[in-house]
Amino acid sequence: MYMPTTENLLHIVVDSLSRMDSRLAGHGERVAYGMLLLPAPGFTPEELSHMLWTVLFHDIGNFRPMEIADLLEMEQHENFSHARYGYFFLKQFWPYQEFTPMVRYHHSGSREIEASGMDEKNQWAAKRLQVVDFVDLYRIGHPDAGRKEILTALETSNSRNFDVRAVEEVSGLVRTLPAIPQEELPDRAHCALLEQFRQARTSERERKMLLETLVRSVDFRSRSTALHCVTVTHISEHLARLCGLDALETEAVRLGAMLHDLGKIAIPVEILECPGKLSGRDWEIMRSHVTITRELLEGRVDDTVLQIAVRHHETPDGTGYPVGLSGEQLSLPQRIVAVADVVSALSEERSYKPGFPVEKVIEIVEELCRQGKLCPKVVELLLAHREEICLSARQAGQTVAEQYQRLTEEYQACR
Ligand SMILES: [Fe+2]
């Protein structure tokens, strides 16, 4: 019941991906909109919708700033590793597996696409995606370019080995489309995509998987946080049941825990992986992940879920952030996720510390509780059930650890 609607999910996805790198803000949505405007031969509404969700995430492997710079320069790069990384990543989580191959080949030449063994729909999509992608990147790089310059850029793009038909179709689109003012584009794109997704009815299970993919992409930016959200979610859920929360409250806890660090999508990897203690400006940037989480989720998830997500660094003694709430201002579900967050972070390896064994985690948690940083009721339950909680959290983390490992191996193998 708390899973966001398709409309809200689309907002969350587009805004979150836009925060990864401000230069590519809105890129995925504009490209998906361009793809929607092309006549997709033989696609059912469901297939079209699955393909367009995939297009929204087509640059998900693009977490290295260097590579974004390359994309914007639009030079001929043999090694578009983000396409392969994105493909291997989506293969682990994506609800629409039938369209993951197009991501792998979205920067390949048309002959390579034809030799890829992909089915016709993926080939069609990969060939168009790279041309629509090219046009959008060109517009980002040349904000004042008019229709004529874009068409010239397309005409002279033959060194990229684009598919001739795809170039013709996209040129036709550029030629015939009424010039949409830049500021109206996001709204137009959003409405058109939403209508398509509604027609195909994105199920609750699909929405959950789409959201999970987004969350994993944040966790997977750093090896040390790869298991963080899955562990926090699991421990939180366990504690919620021990606290006697009902099914609906537990669901809110689960979703709030899952989304609690979404704002980290906007935090530079150098800060996430800083080997020492953060200070000054960097610490401020790190702390801002909570405010960003709020910006991404406010009005798009139920308020109960939102408050759980954005209060995981508040403490009962009022010394937490971002607001410094205290005591009764923090609900039991919010305190649960705060405890789970600390347990998870202590158990995991970080760039500035090793992962601690259970006994040390418990020792630190007890000390934090004595200092008024964690809720005594929740900590008491954690202590009484430490073995089972740690065991089941480890088991939950195991699946994601295997996915992370598989992704890394597959990606390394084809570099
Ligand atoms: Fe792209």
Ligand SMILES: [Fe+2]
């Ligand atoms: Fe956090």
Ligand SMILES: [Fe+2]
């Ligand atoms: Fe966290």
